[in-house]
Amino acid sequence: MPLLGLGCWDMNGDEARKAVEFALETGYRLIDTASMYGNEEEVGEGISLSAIPRSGIFVTTKVNNSDQGYDTTLRACEVSMRKLKTDYIDLYLVHWPIRGQRRDTWLALERLLSEGAVRAIGVCNYTGPFLEELDGYASVVPAVNQVEFTPYLFLKNLLDDCRRRGILLQSWAPLLRGQRFSDPKLIAMAGKYGKTPAQLLIRWGLDHGISTIPKSSSPARLRENFDVMDFRISAEDLAAMDGWNEDFRMSGLDPGSYW
Numbered sequence: 001m002p003l004l005g006l007g008c009w010d011m012n013g014d015e016a017r018k019a020v021e022f023a024l025e026t027g028y029r030l031i032d033t034a035s036m037y038g039n040e041e042e043v044g045e046g047i048s049l050s051a052i053p054r055s056g057i058f059v060t061t062k063v064n065n066s067d068q069g070y071d072t073t074l075r076a077c078e079v080s081m082r083k084l085k086t087d088y089i090d091l092y093l094v095h096w097p098i099r100g101q102r103r104d105t106w107l108a109l110e111r112l113l114s115e116g117a118v119r120a121i122g123v124c125n126y127t128g129p130f131l132e133e134l135d136g137y138a139s140v141v142p143a144v145n146q147v148e149f150t151p152y153l154f155l156k157n158l159l160d161d162c163r164r165r166g167i168l169l170q171s172w173a174p175l176l177r178g179q180r181f182s183d184p185k186l187i188a189m190a191g192k193y194g195k196t197p198a199q200l201l202i203r204w205g206l207d208h209g210i211s212t213i214p215k216s217s218s219p220a221r222l223r224e225n226f227d228v229m230d231f232r233i234s235a236e237d238l239a240a241m242d243g244w245n246e247d248f249r250m251s252g253l254d255p256g257s258y259w
């Protein structure tokens with residue numbers, strides 16, 4: 001699984017089709033969408049239009065909250081595959097830990113995995129207690145836990161917990177949708193490496209060994225966000241950035257409160 005991918009939330013119609021096609025041309029090989037984003041068809045078209053074969057692309061999609069449950073998840077996966085024009089999904093995720101549905105949804109994902117419809121399964125927005133609960137009913141360890149995770153929301157305990165369990169943490173909204181781009185310490189640290197704030201935030205995730213999926217539908221910014229392979233953040237600076245934590249949830253959503 002590539003660590004750096006394209007997030008596809010908030011892209012519609014032609015915008016999604018073009019962004020996916022351009023991202024693949026630029027070198028991205030991981031595309032993250034969701035039934036909830038309403039753009040699986042266009043994402044699928046972008047993939048079909050690109051010169052990269054399907055086997056060279058890692059496609060993630062997610063079960064919508066309203067589809068959670070056993071039979072509904074099985075059906076939702078079929079619909080997603082049809083829209084994406086693919087006969088398998090590389091990574092299928094539970095989009096949100098929905099009360100009363102978590103067990104059945106996960107068991108449906110395990111069945112999809114055993115049938116080969118999906119090649120890996122995982123969760124999103126699972127805090128420690130949700131992972132502990134999962135131990136009670138899961139036969140398969142989630143491959144990925146996709147959560148909001150930035151230097152301003154450095155969830156060290158969750159990162160350690162995921163590592164102990166063999167789960168790869170994947171950070172959503174790694175750019176905080178731009179909400180901290182004017183932070184002087186971010187600007188100064190990015191300047192030190194001759195990079196932009198967005199590039200530094202992406203590299204921070206990669207240098208922690210996690211996966212990260214910044215969204216852009218602008219060709220220039222898609223290129224910028226992918227141009228992060230020629231530098232590394234020193235251990236000292238990485239630790240300094242970890243210290244920027246202020247428990248800031250850009251989304252305002254704390255999944256822990258959905259217990």
Ligand SMILES: NC(=O)c1ccc[n+]([C@@H]2O[C@H](COP(=O)([O-])OP(=O)(O)OC[C@H]3O[C@@H](n4cnc5c(N)ncnc54)[C@H](OP(=O)(O)O)[C@@H]3O)[C@@H](O)[C@H]2O)c1
Pocket residue numbers: 006007008009010032033095124125146147171172173174175176177178198199213214215216217218221222224225
């Ligand atoms: N599992 C979940 O619950 C969950 C929740 C939220 C998001 N996600 C996933 O995570 C992905 C990323 O999160 P996100 O889209 O919310 O936020 P994000 O990636 O942090 O930020 C995207 C925003 O930043 C702008 N941007 C991108 N690159 C930039 C750059 N280099 N300089 C300045 N601005 C830049 C984009 O605008 P332009 O497009 O105009 O460049 C867009 O407005 C989503 O697309 C989605 O796939 C998952």
